[in-house]
Amino acid sequence: MSTSPADLSGLVVAGFGRQVLIETDNGDRFQCRMLGRKIRPVCGDRITWIPLESDQVDGTVTGIGERDNVLMRPNRRGKEEPVAANLDQLIVVFSHSPPADPFLIDRYIAAAEHLQINCALIYNKTDTDTGPLPAWLRELQDLGYPVALTSAKSGAGLDSLRTMCAGGTSILVGQSGVGKSSLLNALLPGIHQETGALSDSGKFGRHTTSASYLYYLDDQDHTAGALIDSPGVRDFAPPPLKQEQVPNGYVEILAAAEGCRFSNCRHENEPDCGVKKRVADGQISARRYESYLQLMALMRTLSAKS
Numbered sequence: 001m002s003t004s005p006a007d008l009s010g011l012v013v014a015g016f017g018r019q020v021l022i023e024t025d026n027g028d029r030f031q032c033r034m035l036g037r038k039i040r041p042v043c044g045d046r047i048t049w050i051p052l053e054s055d056q057v058d059g060t061v062t063g064i065g066e067r068d069n070v071l072m073r074p075n076r077r078g079k080e081e082p083v084a085a086n087l088d089q090l091i092v093v094f095s096h097s098p099p100a101d102p103f104l105i106d107r108y109i110a111a112a113e114h115l116q117i118n119c120a121l122i123y124n125k126t127d128t129d130t131g132p133l134p135a136w137l138r139e140l141q142d143l144g145y146p147v148a149l150t151s152a153k154s155g156a157g158l159d160s161l162r163t164m165c166a167g168g169t170s171i172l173v174g175q176s177g178v179g180k181s182s183l184l185n186a187l188l189p190g191i192h193q194e195t196g197a198l199s200d201s202g203k204f205g206r207h208t209t210s211a212s213y214l215y216y217l218d219d220q221d222h223t224a225g226a227l228i229d230s231p232g233v234r235d236f237a238p239p240p241l242k243q244e245q246v247p248n249g250y251v252e253i254l255a256a257a258e259g260c261r262f263s264n265c266r267h268e269n270e271p272d273c274g275v276k277k278r279v280a281d282g283q284i285s286a287r288r289y290e291s292y293l294q295l296m297a298l299m300r301t302l303s304a305k306s
């Protein structure tokens with residue numbers, strides 16, 4: 001599986017299990033399969049490849065470049081698998097239908113904090129919702145997470161989403177049905193055709209439901225950013241964290257930990273806990289603290305099982 005200087009370079013723009021779609025620097029796209037089972041590139045991976053004479057594919061991926069980071073999530077069998085690599089931002093999309101689950105959103109935020117990448121929040125389908133911003137959302141906004149109100153249907157807020165994406169690679173995550181793909185289609189009219197064409201080509205069979213796609217916001221100017229869509233019900237399961245990583249996922253809890261008597265305080269039942277003090281005097285949201293306790297308990301259960 002050695003890479004020779006003759007190998008070409010490319011970026012993975014779509015992943016379909018054992019096959020990927022790659023894009024070269026000048027924008028040409030090729031379908032590639034993997035050389036050997038160990039190579040498992042995902043969307044956002046920089047790879048090396050060699051062309052291949054074949055009816056099925058255009059080339060073979062020979063290696064994956066070093067990853068800055070990789071977003072993991074559990075697959076259908078509960079096993080962790082990579083979703084996308086080399087991300088700069090996680091964009092959590094939610095709506096009022098299906099209803100937003102603040103705990104789920106906290107878990108995505110925690111995952112972004114753990115990966116040390118930005119996290120932004122998109123409240124989509126605002127064309128059908130005119131109520132005030134929910135309290136939990138205002139709290140997250142106050143913690144510093146940018147919030148944009150969008151409608152893929154009316155086009156409202158799409159400029160804010162575009163601005164959020166500038167300069168890096170972002171991935172849209174969130175519950176199935178909140179409108180992630182619709183937002184991409186609204187931002188980039190025409191791409192829907194392209195994904196349709198891909199699944200119709202026969203080369204990838206019917207595996208497009210488990211695929212992730214990367215799109216440049218501007219093909220001519222990559223500094224405008226890239227956005228990855230990750231479809232499927234599996235997206236409901238946020239990335240797993242180890243229990244000791246949970247406090248880092250809640251920025252206000254991490255900051256308040258300075259006031260704890262014990263340096264290894266988990267802010268659960270310990271005495272003289274700076275976090276519990278701030279919850280009591282209202283400086284930390286009780287909902288966020290409950291969410292923290294719930295995630296700690298969940299990760300404890302999961303690690304006990306594995």
Ligand SMILES: Nc1nc2c(ncn2[C@@H]2O[C@H](COP(=O)(O)OP(=O)(O)OP(=O)(O)O)[C@@H](O)[C@H]2O)c(=O)[nH]1
Pocket residue numbers: 124125126127128150151152153154174175176177178179180181182183230231232233235
């Ligand atoms: N009214 C309204 N409906 C929307 C909006 N965005 C998406 N929808 C609808 O919501 C449904 C789901 O949208 P999708 O874009 O497929 O959702 P998704 O998040 O990509 O879902 P998965 O791929 O399953 O994860 C579709 O019927 C869309 O037409 C919006 O802004 N307003």
Ligand SMILES: [Mg+2]
Pocket residue numbers: 180181182229230231232
């Ligand atoms: Mg989708």
Ligand SMILES: [Zn+2]
Pocket residue numbers: 257260261265266267268270272273274275276
């Ligand atoms: Zn504490």
